[in-house]
Amino acid sequence: MNGDFHQNFTRFFLTLGILKPQEKSKQPMTFQSAIKEGAIHRLMPRTGLEVIVSDYSFHQEHQMNISTVEPMVEIGFCLQGTREVHIANRQYEVKAGTCTLQLIEQVEASFLFKKEESYHMVGIGIPVSTFNHYMEKINGNNGASINFSTVLHGSCYRLFQEEINPLDMGMVKQLLEAIATNRMTNLELESMTLQLLKRTFQTFFPPPTNPVEFSQGDRAKLVQAQAIMIENMMTPPSLMELSRLVGLNDFKLKKGFKEMYGTTVFGYLREKRLEKAFYLLQNGTMNVMEVANAVGYSNPSHFAEVFKAKYGLTPRDFIRYRS
Known part of the structure; x- marks a missing residue:
């Protein structure tokens, strides 16, 4: 796992x-194609660290396929554009305004780029060995329980995604x-990049609030539980099923997840x-019923109720307001 x-x-x-x-090159x-425009900065402040700044768009819908040759870890800050990627028969979306860990x-992998949509992203790539080293430093002496292999948990790909917090956004703009x-x-460049790496890892793998009760191995399983729920949003497992899937008893799963x-x-x-x-709904390509089904709500009334409780508008009012 330490190749190029x-x-x-x-x-x-x-x-x-x-x-x-x-x-x-700093340029x-x-x-070299008429179907796309823009530019990409590719920077390597030191061996084993790559920084990519992308700003481009396509004049027509474009799909491209690629196979990776070495395992790696990448954090990203998507400032504009929504990029779709298909890996192992699953579809993932990297959305604007989010920080990702892959x-x-x-x-x-198969990437789909939409016509006339601008893509503006910052990516930071590192080898697996660097990720594992960070996990040890962040999580103390027992940090080896959270590493590349345990987080993947037999999968070939994991995507974690959260909104970019204001402090990180300020650092990215700088x-x-x-x-x-x-x-x-x-x-x-190396110093700022390493700060962003550390902050992102702490976002997705927060230090334990009760290290005595929950071991680092337990925390790795809680991270797996979070990923399973997101990947199976439409048909999530029950708590009992989730407990069995990650190998944690029901009590530790519920208590540990809430603390984490x-x-x-x-x-x-x-x-x-x-x-x-x-x-x-903001994207405007689906109606309310389709959106409700897409996120796992079979009852549209219940969907409208919880949506309004969070955003202050029903889905239908939101569509009218958007228009």
């Missing part, structure tokens, strides 16, 4: 239409400004369902 993960980015850029993806890379084995004006040294994420398992699921519903 930079090859994954090189393959992506070649498939995207950049004929000569430069690995150590932006541009496209754990990627050797996979076959990073973009410095790169655009070419006034940041490699040491400064600040809410119950199904309270967390409800929040994520409503966030996705908000995005789908």
Whole structure:
């Protein structure tokens, strides 16, 4: 798991239409195709650390397929555009305004880019060994229980996604400004990038509030539980099924999940369902019933009730307001 993960980015850029993806140039890379426009900055402040700033759009809908050659970890900040990716018969969406953490084995991936939609993203890639080292430092002496393999839990891909918090957004904007004006040294770029990595890892793998009662192994299983609920949003497992899937007893699952994420398992699921519903309604391609079904609500009245409780408007009022 310690090969040259930079090859994954090189393959992506070649498939995207950049004929000569430069690995150590401060000049932006541009496209060699009439169907897309924009540029990508590719920076490597040191070995084992890659920073990508992408800002491009397509003049027509575009799909591209790529296979990774080395396992890797990538955090991302999606500032504009919603990108779809299909991996192992699952569809994932990286949405605007979100911070993501991706754990990627050797996979076959299919990306879909929409016509005339601008994509503006910042990505930071690291090898698996660096991720595992961070987990040990963040989680103390027992941190080895949370590592690349335990988080993947037999899968080839995991996506974690949350809204970008204001502090991180400020750091990202500062990073973009410095790169655009070419006034940041490699040491400064490395320092800021490592700060963003650490903060993102702490967002998705928060330190334990009660380390005596919950071991690092338990926390790794709670992270798996969170991922399972998100991946099965339409048909989530029961608490008993979830307990069996991650190998935690019912008491530890409920108590540990609330301490780790600040809410119950199904309270967390409800929040994520409503966030996705908000995005789908805002996107305007589905009606209220379709959105309700897409996020796992079979009763449209109940869906309208919980949506209004969170956003202050019923889904239908939200659509009228948006229009």
